[in-house]
Amino acid sequence: MFKIVQREEMAQGTIVLNEIEAPRIAAKAKPGQFVILQANETGERIPLTMADVDTEKGTITIIYMIVGKSTSLFGSMAVGQEYYAVIGPLGKATHLEKKGKVVCVGGGTGIAVLHPITRGLKEVGNEVITILGSRNKDLLIMEEKMAKVSDTLHICTDDGSQGHHGFVTDVLKDVLEKEDIGLVVAIGPVPMMKFVSMITKEKNVETLVSLNPIMVDGTGMCGGCRVSVGGETKFACVDGPEFDGHNVDYDELSKRLQAYQTEEKISMDACQC
Ligand code: FES
Incomplete structure (x- = not known):
């Protein structure tokens, strides 16, 4: 079966890492x-994008709030x-290609999803500028791991307890002014992806977002994960989870x-967990 071989609590126990045997x-x-x-x-069937994979150990890592x-x-x-x-791997893999300079923006547990993509973009030869955001320094995850796969790392906190006092979008605007980003x-979080996409659309910079809607089967049959992208209905489980950020209907x-x-x-209140 799918045994947990490592368990770690992050962000004061609100976020948990599980490394699971799934060769x-x-x-x-x-x-x-x-x-x-x-x-x-x-x-319930819960979709989670893998934060890491170890092919030698035959394990996958998930991180969830x-x-x-x-x-x-x-x-x-x-x-x-x-x-x-544990069912997978599901969805389309990120198309990793050399674009020159790229910016990876992560917030909350999205940072875990961003980690293998950032590493992949670096491995194909991009210069990677990473911007991570959280409400405060205690809720920030994977700072060291993200630093290892980035050329430049910016931290932002809403309360100013670490790095830039403000939002990831403040730093992104600054980077886009100074650098030629491919x-x-x-x-x-959805609002973060929405506002990042609004800024990059103005600058005409290609933008990818990874969506995590409600899912049931994960194979394109139930329609539970439908999202509107460019006026068309897409199923995040088979057409995504990544989409052109400029065309997603975030609202x-x-x-x-x-x-x-x-x-x-109601379910949570009735739970003995
Ligand atoms: Fe059922 Fe995507 S989860 S169609």
Whole structure:
């Protein structure tokens, strides 16, 4: 099965890392792809983009924020316990190509998703400028790992407790003024991706975002993950999860992500986890 071989708490226990034995997935996984996990037989299916893969050990790493019943269940599992199911790798891999100078923008647990993509962009010969943001320094994750795969690293915190006092978009505007940037990759909360894309659209800089809508089957059959991109309906699980940031309907995505908030709260309140 899918045994947890490493468990780490980050950001004061609100974010958890699990390294999981999944040799067949690890052998095929590429940057940008995701897995769907179930804690138990009747558990909700949760999509998470892989933060790392170790082909020698046959493991994958996921990093998630504890926000509801299912992620609380995930977070309660100890080293040695097993996930009931891990399905993947799913979705399209990131198209990694040399663009010259690229900017990788990450916020919250989006930084975990951004990590293998940043490493991949560096490996194909790009100069990588990374901008990471969080509410405060205690909630910032993977700073050292991201520094290793970046040429320049900027940190931003909303409260000014580390790095730039303000948003990732402040630093991005500055970088775009000074540098000739061939690609921006932005992964994090929907408002962050929306505002990054608005700025890069003005400058006509190609921008990729990775979307994490509600998913069920992960194979293009249920329609649960549908998003509007350039006026067309796309399924994030098979057409994405990455899309042209300039064409995503972020307001619709936000509404769809909130569609089951009431049910999620009832489920969480009833949970013994
Ligand atoms: Fe069902 Fe994408 S999750 S179509």
